[in-house]
Amino acid sequence: MFKKTTLYSTLLLAIVILSSTFFGKVYAQLVVQSYETAQTLQNGLIVSLKVASSSEVVPATKSAEKEMFGVVTTLSSSSIALSGGASQQVFVANSGDYQVLVSSENGSINTGDYITVSSVDGIGMKASNTDGYIIGKALSSFNPSTNSIGSTSLVNSSGSKSTVQIGRILLAVGVSHNPLQVPTHSDLPAFLVNAGNSVASRPVSTSRLTLAFVILLISCAITATLLYSGVRTAFVAIGRNPLSRPSIYHGLLQVILTSIMVFIIGLFGVYLLLRF
Helix, strand or coil: CHHHHHHHHHHHHHHHHHHHHHHHHHHHHHEEEEEECCCCCCCCCEEEECCCCCCEEEECCHHHHHHEEEEEECHHHCCEEECCCCCCEEEEECCEEEEEEEECCCCCECCCCEEEECCCCCCEEECCCCCCEEEEEECCCECCCCCCCEEEEEECCCCCEEEEEEEEEEEEEEEEECCCCCCCCCCCCHHHHHHHHHHHCCCCCHHHHHHHHHHHHHHHHHHHHHHHHHHHHHHHHHHHCHHHHHHHHHHHHHHHHHHHHHHHHHHHHHHHHHHC
16 A cells, blocks of 8 residues: 555656746746837847846847847737736747747848847857857748848948848747857967966866866965975974884874875866856
C-alpha cells in the first residue's frame, strides 16, 4: 500500500511539474500587453519604452539598441492580452514568435541569424559582431530581391545615399546580448587578451579581463608577501634559537602551504570569472 501511494504521489508531482513548465512557456509566448503611443506604430515594428515612462513605447533607435523592449503585434496574434485604458495604444510582445519588420542594411537574412535594430528606427537587420544587443533570432529568411515589401533611403556619415529593402520575417523575440559580439581591447596588452580568450574559449569583455588581471595580481602579491615574511621569520628564529629548528620548519611549511592555497584560490577565481 505504501509503495502504491508513493508511486501515485511521484507521478502526480511529475505531472504537476511538467504541466506548469508547459503552460508557463505557452503563457509567456501568447501574452501581449498594451502600451500607450503618441504615434501610429505599424505591426512588426521594434519598440523601446519611452525615457522615464513604463507605459509608453516609441520606435527603437540604433543609438539606444540596449533599450529595445519588444515588437508591435496585433491583438489577434495572441490568445491572451493585457489591455490598459489609453486612448491610443498598441500591443507589444517581448517573448514568443512574432512577425517583425527588417531591412537589407546588413545583407540578406537567413533562418538562425540574430536580429538587431537598424539605422531605420524600429526596423530590424541582421546583427554583426559589432552590435551589442539583439531583439531575437530569425525563424525565417529575407531575400531583398524577392521578399521586399518596400524600400527606404539611408544617408551614411560621409553623406552617401543608399537604398535598402524592407520585408517581414518570423522572429523568436527576446532581447539579449549579441552572442556574436567581439569585444575590443584597445587599452589591454595583446598577450593578456589572448590568454583570457584562450581560458574562456570565447571573446571576453574588457571589464572581465581587467578584473581577472587585478585578482591575479592581488593573489600573487599576497602569496609573495606570505612567503617572504615566512622565510625571513624562520631564518631569524633559527639564528636566535637553533634548537627550535624542527618547530620552525614546521611553521615555515604551514606558511608555504597557505601561500600555495592562496595562489590556487586566486587562479580558480580568475578561471570562474573568465569562463562564466
